Amino acid sequence: MVSPSETRSADTDAMQVTHTNDLTSLALTCSALHGLAIPQMYSRFDIVWPDTLSSSDHPAGVDALSYGLATLVMGEDLFHELPPRRSLPCPHCGCSCLAPGREEAETLRRVRRGNYYAQYTRKFSVGNGPLVWVQEYAVTKETGKMLGTLVALAVARMVNLETFVWDMPTGVLRDVWIALSSLADRPGHESRLERVWVRWHDNSENAMRPLAGPPTASSVTLPETHAAVASATGHPSLVQRYGHVEYPSLSILPPLKSLSVLDIDEPSYLEEMAVLIERSRDRLKELRIGISAKAHQAPWLKPAGNWQAEQPSPISGVCGWPKSGGVLGAVLGRSEEPVRPEGASKAPASPGLHGATATATAEALSPLPLSTDSINAITVDMQNTHISEHSGQASEPKAPRESHKASPETTFAVSGDRQLKLETLELERVVLSIPVALHALDWTRLATLTILRCDGHEKLWRALRRQFSPSTSRSKHGRRGGSQSSSTEYQLRLKHIHTDAVSPYLLLFIKDTLAPNTLQTLFLHEAPMYDSVVHIDAIYKNAIRNHHLSLQKILVDSTQRSPGGSEMPSVRWYKWMFTRQMITFISSGRMPRLRELSIALHSRDWHYFIQRLPYMPHLRALHIPHIARPVHRDPKELAMLILDIVTIRPEVGITYVGVQNKCYEILEAKDGDPGEFYDTDDSHSEGFVPGGEEWAGSDTNEEESDDDGGASAVDSHSELSSDDRGSSDGEDSDLDCNKSRVSFRLREILFYDDKIAVFKARHGVL
Template identity: 40%
Template sequence: MANDTDTDVDTGSLYTKHDGDHVSLEPVTGEAYVSDSISPTVAELTKDKNHECEGSKGKGASLTLLDLPVDVTYTNDLIALALTHSALYELAVPNIYSRFDIVWPDSSAPAQSSKSVDALSYGLATLCLPSRFAEATKRSRGAGFGQSKVSHRLANNKYAKYIRKFSIGDGPSEWTSEYLINKESGKMLGTLVAIAVSKMVNLESFVWDMPTGVLSDVFMALSSLEDDRGQSKLEKVWVRWHDSSSTTPSSSSASSPTTTFPPPPPPIFPPLPGGSMSNSTGTHIPTNPDDAIPQLKSYAQSCVEYPTFSILPPLKSLTVLDIDDLSYLDEMSVLIERSSSRLRELQVGISKRASNLHDFTQPWDGANLQQVDHEAKWPGESRIPTTRLGGVLGVLVGRVYDIRRKPSPKSHEDSVLGENVDLLNDSKALKSVVKADKPPQPCGTISDDSPDPCLGRKRLDGKLKLEKLALERVTLSIVVCSRAIDWSNMTNLTILSCRHHETLWKALKRQFRPTPPAHGSPQGTPMRYHLSLKHISTDLVSPDLLSFMKETIAPNTMETIFLQDRQRTPKPSVTLEQVFKCTVKRHRNSLKKLLIDSSEKKSSSTLISRAPGRWKHWAIKDEFLSYITSGRMTSLRELGMVIDYKDWHTFLQQLPQLANLRSLYIPDMIDRRSVVALPAAKELALQIVDVISLRKEIRLAYVGLWDKCFEITEVEHSDSANNRFQDDDDHTVSVDDGDHVYLGNSEGDDDTEDEENDDGDDSLMDGDEDFTETSDNESDADSFAEATTNKPSPRLRLREILYYDDKVELFRARHGKL
């Protein structure tokens, strides 16, 4: 195959980390960062694939384009393929630029000041530079050394149109704080992202997880994306907001990048007005005619960006985390209304600081309260107070569902909710609220008795047909949860640090009681369950939750159960035996991912010990450990639990019973902190490698032991011989430069991984098998095939890595946050 001399791949300053099949950036040093686990080069792949086309090719025949391997998915291979020929370049570039991820290294990685290249900005420049600029730059650089031929691909810089996923990850605060939107570097970053995004006509997913703020220009760029048919392909938006108080006009924009903000103060809730009491909507406060109407403010007076979510096209997935300003909720309500028929995933998180200080985070109920101001054209024009009807959830569904409406007496759902009015308080207190004389209400106030000429609009009675709902630090309004969400479609539910969580489980249990078989049904007819939940994750475990899971979810239907009891109590409110009875044993055949942990949540880098030894209450031992490792849970792929060190060897002996397990996480171990010195995490991981080396059917790939994480991979003898470190037990250990290892494409329960592992197991041969001599009449292809079949078995390699939060859901859930 002839090489094209005009081939020139212009990746600009694209510094790559390889995560399977996409490009990511190193935003600190700007150096190329390539994992040593990538596949061989294209040339080697071609050489290894020669035997596949033996039937159609004679001896010595050259390969054609159609004979090239089709399993080239790694970025290095794609780049090498693009350098081979101009035709291959056109095929490879769309795959190279399909994902553009900015990945920060771990805080433990040393910063190399000698090469302080801002790869984050330089990588974006590849997408922002116009084609004529690149062409002129190429010509000017070659002017002093003779005219050089300009690549036609360089002159047509259209890389941005291939990007389908754009992601900016989070990193250490001392590095990311330099990109706050009130700083020059932050403004520059936001402008570059806006320019680049405006060219991504095929963009499907936009993720900004770095808490630095997002300029409104970026949202306007997202709203302008249209393909040739005038339609937007954008489906997912994920934004983690910053501390808006640090970007107010009064804050200094010249603060040091290493400035750290003080931790949020403890919860301080102002005293409630006299006569206040709780109900299923929120905290009921009496009407005060002296309440001042908020004054209109200009855009310059706003401390947050505008516009944001209100101008985005309809989405399927919306995630907004660390919200600390009511304006964001008002903007989100507009987008949720626009996406009401399409939205399937909604994740909302309130910042820790806002949940303690701001009253908009609490659900309220009162005759003069509203959810949103339907007349306001932007949040600054809102004429209603910050105490909102239904709180955060009431605002989000404010343009889809009206809390104040006449319930239909024939509606079964509303009659069930009528039974739930005593969920937050006793029935007598709530009856006193209903019987109390209602003060006169101004026109425009939404209430049960307000006539529709007064409202001037149709009452809203919509429901969000969500499949995934995740809430963090959101105080729940039970009326909104029960009435404004269609729970029949819900499959994934995450509740983290949400007040009134017990009441939610009670309401759902009453609302979705299973229907017993009809009278006269054949014997053995099962009960009819009305919920389709398959994934539940929470850090607040209560008897109401276990009762809900036991009585409203069909047996052997749950696939993911993450239970982390992190309440500030001396011990969990439920026992480990109750957890096993209501969850693990009930769904043993269907469970794929399981996490049981009663450890306290870490605050910053230290653990504030309020209840010493609390994590020991849910330690898996004795009969519980025997049950997990008995072979009954055949679907289990990810497992997280605390165990006793005395049961460690028992666990190793039973590990073959968990042959399908991919990821193991042990956050702590009883007796590990005792006076007796226990083996280090690496030594325990090596013991697991020993078991796997003897039992090849075990597919365990990732092992997390408290603060350490390891990957177990296979390595050929030729590769292990060249390794720099090798222990006495022939366990190949790889120590990477820079402490950061980015893994390849290895999803926990991916079908591709299963096929790869199966192929690997089939390739293992007994070392005692005799080699047969090759006669002179045999073809070279036959000799090559037989030599490949009889090659030595690969060894196992253990290497320390960062926790693989992006791909292993168990590792991501261990943080107990969104």
């Protein structure tokens, strides 16, 4: 019989070996197990930095970055190109020939100086860490150059690499990009690279440096783009434009399924992204764009007005910028070959990135944004559509649409086959251009949407709600004979929403545009410079209750944070503190799929909340960032109260508990463990690391009905309390004794951001 403790987590299995140390021991057992363990051990190369509060002056474990790479860069026959050793004279006759049998011995004796383990690596990941340690690996320093060379050598041997993650804001050396692009040039081997995540470094110092003398190794273009430099007469050459950045980078990568580029502070990064996105147009499913906190107010990043065309020398000082559609226009609005109607005159060449004499290669490297006429046509189309919806007359928008019918850019912008069919879109500090966003993306396919610190968010929610309002279809066959029944058809398929722009328009969008009980993830923050007018009861009524049967992960936090994501001392988080009525609802059995929860509570509701944890047996992770007026100020004491509930009711599936700034893992205590209820102080173990009116709360919640598919609180209580723990006459005393042996303990850990979504989302940044 399987005990409840054996089913606490789906990640643990007695028949599987998942820890690296266990795999290492297994590999040392015999050659057969060595062959089975090695591919698993080297399938991932993950570097996670320790916490800033580490007592060590030098970060422990960081040397694994260089030591691990040194293990992978040397192949078995790395030195085969060296000349053979000189033969020694024969001891018998003195001739230079080898003695009999010695030649065979020299041939058979081979010393292995390397390995072939890099071919098993499918994920290469370097995480972010404290700035005081990370900055030593910047590409502008000697250590960073050496690290980049090691990474390039290792990546070039990872022929089966699928994921490349560089979240360390140090910059990525040009050689690394060339190594990644070489994975698509292997004869008889297709590139398996699907996902690239890069966080750029602060390049403001290099941007101010003039390019003098011969170009450096980082600024020299590839051979196939060398002709473009010489032909761009009268305009800044590629060397002058890209001399202070690592170039080329993203533009030479093969088509991808997932692309994430964060902390962008250079226009060249966006231009390189545009080339790669266009190449991956038929394959790209995930896109993340993040602008640097230091550069997001720069004039060249803001969309140019409809009256302003792209000029070679704009007031921003950046050639070719600002774009008509801003960042989104530059990245999403590019077309390789715009479709022009027959007889249409060719539009004059734009004096943007390159001149009229630039070669085809240089044109391929420059993004072609949506033109001003295209933006105007789309805007008129949106306005006419909105008028027709309210007036009910279909003839109104026809004349303006026909007036722009002959525009080639408009044909591309509204063409459905040229839209990006993304499933995940995440934006940070991007000024939103609504016409570009609506017409460059196929929103009916989008499942995950993240909007953080983006100007124009209210216009986006209004435009999406207006364009994708559900339609009502009538059926002749109803429940009763001869009667008609109506059904609502929803166009959007959004399941995951994460935003710090919580406005009434957002809640109206969730309530009116998404089908009830379809939203699975709801993460709501408050932006650093945005004070939301939405109350917690509005979030509860319009979002949580409307999707209570489908919601799996909830985070509602109004903590005031700095632009970098760090928490600031304030009491603004009181605004979105959950009331007792809301606690009653989420723990009444009406949310059967809830797995992760992060909310703020009042101290008077704390004991009421933990008493109702048995009514949420499927909850896996719990995060309580704030408790108003707490009696117990120690986070561990609060976590121990949750541990008591889990010990008494082992069917409660909570494994990870985050209280304020501390995180704990609930583990089953071993027999005879003297410290089974105490922290083992293993903090680094496995550390991969529309407005609403106020209404009175009611525990009974009379508005709730039992026909919503969920069990009531009474039913949930009776079901969970009906377990047989032994009769009163002592017949099942042995069973009671065995159950009493099941105990649990707390272990303090780092927040598992890579395992628990609410832990990762608590920062409010990408």
